[in-house]
Amino acid sequence: MVLELHVWGPAFGLPSLDPECLGAIAYFxxxxxxxxxxxxxxxxSAVPTRRLPTLHDPQTQTWTASLPSIISRLxxxxxxxxxSPDTPLTPSQLAxxxxxxxxxxxxxxxxxxxxxxxxTANWTASVRPAYTSSLPFPLGWTEVPAVRRAWLRLADATGIDLLDAEDAERPAGPPEDGGVLPPDIKLPKKKQGVADLLTPEQKARIGLHALVDGVMDVLADLKGEEKKWFLLDDDDGEEGAGGPTTLDCVAFGYLALMVYPDLPRPWLRDRIVEKYPALQAWVNDMTAVCFGDGVPTAAPVAGTAEARRGEDGVVRVAGRFVDGVGRSVPGLGEEWRRWRDVGLGVGDVLAIAGGTAVAAVLVAAYVLHKRGSALMPVLGAPVHRWEAPRRGLAGFGAAGALFGGFFTPEVRFGSVGGGESGRVQTEVQAPFGGKVDGVEVDVNVDID
Incomplete structure (x- = not known):
């Protein structure tokens, strides 16, 4: 049975958009x-190791992740x-x-x-669409942001910001003195140096060039002008069998992704082409040697419209999506990773998700039954309604409610003695200060 090399999908004319995966393909x-x-x-999410590249041996059912481990396994x-491409190397060259x-x-x-x-421009226009096209729906919503977060941690360590031209238009912030002077007060202009004349993007570009030169100078010095490859030439080794070694394959994975992508902000490619043309030529030579017979076509990931594998259907894609959502939830992601590391399968993940949803529905129904019975009575149960007795004009229904807003009764009580009968007269104030006839009510008052 053939070995299966699981990698990220192709992009930019290369068989993979990940440098380590691309180096592994070149090595193979x-x-x-x-x-x-x-x-x-x-x-x-499709491999047990949760890392690419991963080598799967169907005969032994073993999974090996990372290029160094794959080389060791082979x-x-x-x-x-x-x-091994490293057979012609001496012990010193191997080190x-x-x-x-x-x-x-x-x-x-x-x-x-x-x-x-x-x-942002490069990611939105080129890189994110490449990742999305490599994944079945809806895994692009969970896996692609996780990939970018992992790579951004490497960028944060450099301390460089403002990579896009639109970022240079952002205000630099409030003045250092914390206030704004009136327009009629003008301070003498501060003498500007070279650094003050540079835009934020230009300052970032200088830092980027320094990073690029620091890496490329090392590689250019190692390769030199005489050798075709980093450690060997074509006539080195036994019977002139010199060629690309493991180091060449690893370097190709990184340099090819620096040179080949057509990006809106191609500052990295421009720097290499301008200052290190020999390294660009080396990338072209590696492409011809490794993929001269054609770029290896990656089999579509299971679950896409291009191909369906029996072990990776809709259920498996759904399980991978639930797993990705669980890992991205703040506060829950770490615990979810621990559960998954124990070895829960796709069926277990779906069972947990389904059980959690059912439990949530049952709890909500119980609370609604206990606390919300007044708003939502049980179906079929009689409904009882109590109302306070209506008094005054409210007893006349809608008409009483209408006229009740215009007339405010004012009740005046007279004084009566014990056992005497009295009369209560109500005067109703009419609009515009007038009065209407009141209503006389006979009242018997018994006072002990």
């Missing part, structure tokens, strides 16, 4: 025959056609390869983060 083209492996377009359990690969992961990742994820 150099280490294995194409008949022994295939590329599967996937996402972290070295310890090599397939029949496996041949150099490991060191520079680690350096690239730590230093080149922030550059990609700033270019593809921190820049």
């Amino acid at each position: 083209t150099q280490a294995l025959d194409r008949s022994e492996w295939t590329v599967v377009r996937s996402s972290p 070295t310890l359990n090599p397939p029949p056609t496996f041949h 150099t390869s490991t060191a520079y690969a680690t350096y690239l992961t730590a230093s080149a990742s922030p550059l990609l983060s700033l270019s593809l994820y921190a820049s």
Whole structure:
């Protein structure tokens, strides 16, 4: 059975939009025959390791995540056609390869983060649509924001802001003295230096160029002018079998995503093309060597309209969506991750979600029955209504209510003695200060 390399989907003319996934694909083209492996377009929620790239061996049912672990697994359990690209390297070159690969992961990742994820224009126009097209609906609502948040943490560490031109138009903030002077008072103009003449975008661009140069200078010095690859030349190794090594594959994953994407704000590509044309030529050479026979076509992720796999239908996509929602809820996400790390399957996730929904409905119905019975009585039960007796003009219904607003009765009581009969006369004040005839009522008052 062929090995399955699960990666993020293609974008920008490359077989994957993730640098580590792209490096893994390049490594497989150099280490294995194409008949022994295939590329599967996937996402972290679709694999047990929750990380890409991931290698799945259907024969042993094992999952291996991250490029270093995949290389180690292939070295310890090599397939029949496996041949390591690092075979011609000396022990010293192997140590150099490991060191520079680690350096690239730590230093080149922030550059990609700033270019593809921190820049609002680049993210909205190019990167986010690429991720969305790689995922079945509605996983783009949960997984794509999580991916961007993870990459933005790398950009935040650089301390660089204002990557877009529209950001340069934002006000710099209130004046330092905290007040505004009257228009008739003019202070002498402050002498401006070079830094004061730069816009915020220009200042950010200087910082970006410094970051790019710091990484690219190291790679350019390592490659030099003589070698075609970073550590070997075409005539190196046994019988002149020199070629791309693991370091070249790792570097290709990062540099290709810096050079090939056509972005609205191509500051990273412009800097590399302008100052490091040799590295751009190296990226083109790697593309020709690794994908000269065509870019490996990733099998569509299960659940899309392009392909359906038996183990990944609508139910599985729904479970992945519920899992993504649970992980993104503030305050609940960490606990949800712990539950999922225990090993809950898709069926367990759907059962928990369904049970929670049913419990919420039952609790709401019970509370409504106990507290809201006056507003919503039980169906079929008799309804009783009590009203206070109507007095005065209110006893005449709607007409009494109408005229009651115009006439305010004023009751005057006379004084009567014990056992005497009296008379109470009510004078009703009419509009415009006049009076109308009152109503006389006979009242018998008994006073002990």
